[in-house]
Amino acid sequence: MSALERTWVRNTSGFQASAKRRTESTRRRVDDAIAALLRDPSRRINFNTVAAAAGVTTAYLYKEPALRGRIDRLRQEWIDSGRRLASLRERTEESSRVLLLAKERRIRELECRVSQLDAELATCRGQHYDRL
Secondary structure, eight states, X not given: OTTTOOOOOOOOHHHHHHHHHHHHHHHHHHHHHHHHHHHOTTSOOSHHHHHHHHTOXXXXXXXXXXXXXXXXXXXXXXXXXXXXXXXXXXXXXXXXXXXXXXXXXXXXXXXXXXXXXXXXXXXXXXHHHHHX
8 A cells, every 4th residue: 555655745836936036026116116215305205105106015014024114214214304304494495495396296297197198088089080
């Protein structure tokens, strides 16, 4: 009977390799999102903004200790820098510059969205015209 018994080993190396690639890809997306947020001084850095920019859930960010510590530290730095700006309200040039940067960023986002909507509208008009 022992000659008929076979021992086998489950081959999970493919699953493990795939999981490792997904983990590295997600970590890279989070790092890129944080870098992008750091380049724009008017953007807040917190779990929600990082999650939205990276396309991950906030639960993932809270679950990963290294990411959680990094975001907490950056969030505190952003809050502290905001306190410094708030205490220097007499410097209207600096506050105006920050406000101007935020408005310029918002205008760029809206211009991009308008061009996307224009393209979609042209497509819809063409489809509507073809039906006539």
